[in-house]
Amino acid sequence: WIDDITMEELDRDPNPIYERLRREAPVAYVPAVGMHVVATRELCLQITQDPQAWSTVIAPSGGRTFGKGTVLDSNGEQHRRIREWIDPQLRPAAVDTYVEALVRPQAQRILERIEDLGAADIQEAYFAPVSVRAVGDLMGLTDVPSETLVRWFQTLALSYGDAAVDEHGNFADPAPFEAGDRVKEEIVATVDPMLDHWTAHPDHTLISHWLH
Numbered sequence: 001w002i003d004d005i006t007m008e009e010l011d012r013d014p015n016p017i018y019e020r021l022r023r024e025a026p027v028a029y030v031p032a033v034g035m036h037v038v039a040t041r042e043l044c045l046q047i048t049q050d051p052q053a054w055s056t057v058i059a060p061s062g063g064r065t066f067g068k069g070t071v072l073d074s075n076g077e078q079h080r081r082i083r084e085w086i087d088p089q090l091r092p093a094a095v096d097t098y099v100e101a102l103v104r105p106q107a108q109r110i111l112e113r114i115e116d117l118g119a120a121d122i123q124e125a126y127f128a129p130v131s132v133r134a135v136g137d138l139m140g141l142t143d144v145p146s147e148t149l150v151r152w153f154q155t156l157a158l159s160y161g162d163a164a165v166d167e168h169g170n171f172a173d174p175a176p177f178e179a180g181d182r183v184k185e186e187i188v189a190t191v192d193p194m195l196d197h198w199t200a201h202p203d204h205t206l207i208s209h210w211l212h
Contacts (some may be wrong), residue, residue: 005032007164007172034060034165064171065159065180085210089138103134128153140198140205144190155183 002025005017010032021028021039030037038044058066058073066072071082088094107130114125132149136142141149159180164172171177191207198208 002028003031005030007032011161031167032165033163034169035163059160059163060165061163061171061177062160064162064177065156089206089209098138099134102138103130106130106133106137138206140194140203140207141190148186152183152187155179 001020009017018037018039021037026040026043027036027038029035038047058070062072069078071079071086074082107126110126110129110133114120117125120126128150129146132153133146136144136146136149155176159176162171162173162176166172194207195211198205198211202208202212
């Protein structure tokens with residue numbers, strides 16, 4: 001039955017599949033995604049707590065989306081080095097010092113735009129723009145419109161989630177990856193001039209901090 005699992009089923013509702021995996025095959029190779037799936041909490045804990053025996057493995061679709069050398073697919077010393085410059089401004093104690101001023105004004109402005117509509121898709125109208133605006137501003141992308149940030153995020157998320165493979169292990173649908181590639185080109189074109197500025201004029205933003 002595991003060979004008959006489809007990506008469509010996993011996208012629609014993976015919970016029944018994971019429940020059966022937990023009962024019958026807690027570690028199983030799932031051809032639909034070309035990966036082994038570990039379905040129980042106990043085995044996941046064993047993996048995460050034994051770094052000598054197990055290493056981080058990004059999903060093939062994640063590797064295709066983000067490439068090599070990211071924090072998502074690195075281990076050991078490389079992972080530690082990347083985390084050293086990513087982590088400081090994202091630790092809970094650091095976030096507590098800026099999250100209120102960063103998020104609440106944006107949330108209030110967005111609410112003011114939608115509160116008289118009568119009805120709205122809360123994810124599209126509120127949660128997505130609030131989250132991307134907060135993270136975007138923290139990174140230093142204050143001049144990038146929220147609509148662009150949402151589109152970037154959603155396109156890359158679809159690319160990352162494009163895990164379906166055919167019987168030969170090749171990706172079944174290249175279109176989400178191609179859309180992700182176009183968005184990455186946009187991001188590079190947007191951020192490159194900012195890097196030139198931050199090289200000479202560092203500030204408190206995440207990208208400036210990472211650059212230096």
